Amino acid sequence: MKLNIFKRISAVIFILLSLSVSFNISKSSISIADTSENIPEGLNKLLRAYPDFLDSAGENTLYWKDGTEMVYNDGIENKSHDEKLDNPDLEDMMSQEYALGDLLKEPEENFEPGRIRYEPFFRKMYGDNASEVKQNIENVKWVDGSVIQFSRVNGASDKLRLVAEELSQLPAEYQKYLRNIGGTFVWRNIAGTSRLSNHSFGTAIDINTKFSDYWQWNKNMTYSNRIPFEIVEVFEKYGFIWGGKWYHYDTMHFEYRPELLENKKRLP
């Protein structure tokens, strides 16, 4: 009887030991597989910013949770800046690093992180046409009491609510920039182009145009801005980039692009 119990106990111990050995082996083989792949940082940023949609990445592939695969680098070399805008891949989209902090000098020629957008990426998350996007649009109470429309996808509308709450606490002299806003959700192309604006996806907001500067209004490309940095800082804190940091400046424009802010790089 005692011998039987001893045998049973040692059998259980043996099973537990072999389980733990095989567990360790499979664990270590997984980490070897991970480190052997050279995943570009741009892909890692996308994975960290959009966990609701993205599953994993390989050296040149983004794997979506629904099984879709997207190529990171299309292999087309020496694209001009205009070609990157018109015919980008995900790598082009991630090629310029957005930095937090006050803009102390005007952006260098064609430096405009976030302005290059790989459209299929956004169409897949936010909607492929106006009615698809609309299904994800909800109301957000804005700083001046008006109700504006924003996408709930990726938590964008929740982030905009936090922005509104914090902006409403800024001193009175800042509030004029935030009243009578230029708009949020409209399915449309960027003026003068065949590229979709991110207003189409319900992830962009233009604040008061009366105090804004836009390169298309001033074609000699002389940089100009009147939006106080205190406002920009609040948007950036919640994952919005600012069009005032672009060479083709658009100082009313803020856009939810957490992939460009998650590394919290700061301007020198």
Ligand SMILES: [Zn+2]
């Ligand atoms: Zn805009």
